[in-house]
Structure formats: C-alpha cells, structure tokens
Amino acid sequence: MARSLTFTLGKASFDCTIHKVDRTKLYGSRKIETLDMDGNKCNLATLLDDGKTLVPFGGTASGYINPDGEWVCRKDITPVDFDGNKLKKVPSSFDAGMPLEETITAEEFLDHSIRLTYALESTDGMDEDFLKEIKSGIIFKTSFSYRGGVDPDPAFVMQGEDETIWLMIGAENRVSYSKLEQAAVIEATAEKDEGAETSSEDLDFGML
Numbered sequence: 001m002a003r004s005l006t007f008t009l010g011k012a013s014f015d016c017t018i019h020k021v022d023r024t025k026l027y028g029s030r031k032i033e034t035l036d037m038d039g040n041k042c043n044l045a046t047l048l049d050d051g052k053t054l055v056p057f058g059g060t061a062s063g064y065i066n067p068d069g070e071w072v073c074r075k076d077i078t079p080v081d082f083d084g085n086k087l088k089k090v091p092s093s094f095d096a097g098m099p100l101e102e103t104i105t106a107e108e109f110l111d112h113s114i115r116l117t118y119a120l121e122s123t124d125g126m127d128e129d130f131l132k133e134i135k136s137g138i139i140f141k142t143s144f145s146y147r148g149g150v151d152p153d154p155a156f157v158m159q160g161e162d163e164t165i166w167l168m169i170g171a172e173n174r175v176s177y178s179k180l181e182q183a184a185v186i187e188a189t190a191e192k193d194e195g196a197e198t199s200s201e202d203l204d205f206g207m208l
C-alpha cells in the first residue's frame with residue numbers, strides 16, 4: 001500500500017500518496033539465474049577468509065563497535081559533526097509532514113542529482129493555491145527523511161508537462177574545480193635573443 005505525506009503551504013495542508021517511479025516500471029527488468037548441472041537454481045554465498053566456510057545470503061550484518069572492540073547498540077550512539085557538536089535529529093517526513101516554504105529556480109534544481117522519483121496523487125484534492133503556483137512552473141524545495149535521522153535529503157515538488165506532480169529527492173552536486181599552477185615567466189636573455197634571430201639558412205642540417 002502506498003504511503004502518504006502531508007504537505008503544508010501557508011495555512012493550508014493536503015495529503016498525497018506517493019508512487020515510486022523507477023527504471024523497472026518504465027522499461028521492465030530482467031535477471032540472470034545460475035543453475036547447477038542438474039538444473040537447480042544456485043544461491044549466493046560468501047566464502048570467508050579461511051577458504052572453507054560458506055555464509056549463505058542473508059547470513060551477514062553490519063554493526064558498531066567502540067575503540068575497545070566492544071559491541072555498541074545503535075540507540076546508544078550519538079551522532080556529532082566534525083567539531084564534536086551533537087547533531088539534531090529530525091523525524092520521519094511521514095510523521096512530521098513537508099512544509100512548502102521555499103521556491104527555487106530551474107538552474108538551482110539542476111545543481112542537484114536526483115536519486116528517487118515519486119508521483120504524487122491526492123484522493124481528496126490538492127490546495128487550489130498550490131495547484132495555481134505549481135502549474136505556473138514554480139519549483140518548491142523542502143527536505144525529506146524516510147525513517148528520520150540527522151541528514152535529511154533535499155526534496156523538490158514540481159509539475160511535469162503531462163501535469164503529473166512529482167516529488168524528487170536527491171543531493172546537491174559538490175563539484176570541486178582544480179587548475180594548473182601558474183607557469184613561471186622567464187625573461188628573455190641576450191643569449192636567447194641572439195639564438196632566436198638565427199634563420200634556418202644558418203643551420204647545418206648535415207649535422208642532424
């Protein structure tokens with residue numbers, strides 16, 4: 001069942017269900033199955049470093065340990081920034097809603113890489129002011145966090161040419177530019193100036 005989000009614009013609010021759109025829905029999908037000599041389907045397993053222990057698919061997990069090698073529960077971990085300051089946690093967008101307070105230009109939107117695309121659908125109808133603005137080409141910027149955490153993703157609400165209203169979630173592109181160091185300028189010397197005036201007729205090509 002599709003989940004729903006609550007959007008707020010000014011004093012108005014409306015609910016929309018989200019429908020994920022990905023390459024599988026657009027183009028279909030295919031997968032490769034590996035069979036043994038008897039035609040039975042093979043399952044993925046991981047060979048450990050000892051060269052003889054096989055761990056079946058789903059038999060591994062990630063965890064957290066402290067500098068002493070002791071296991072630490074996730075709920076006991078406090079996220080901090082590079083300066084050691086505690087980071088503020090945000091709730092899931094499905095619980096807190098998504099305010100539409102900021103608008104951006106198309107150029108600012110293109111400064112982001114989109115990784116998730118959802119089509120929005122409202123059974124009770126969307127706010128009229130929202131529809132008026134979104135049809136005029138306005139792009140709303142907000143933030144989205146599926147489960148909650150400390151690092152919500154930038155999200156954008158916009159309308160396509162087919163009048164479908166989209167929720168797009170991505171990340172800002174961080175492009176680092178580099179350039180060559182400036183070449184040193186060497187002043188011409190008298191000796192080099194004399195050499196520059198030498199014509200090709202003065203060269204002895206027999207020496208080559």
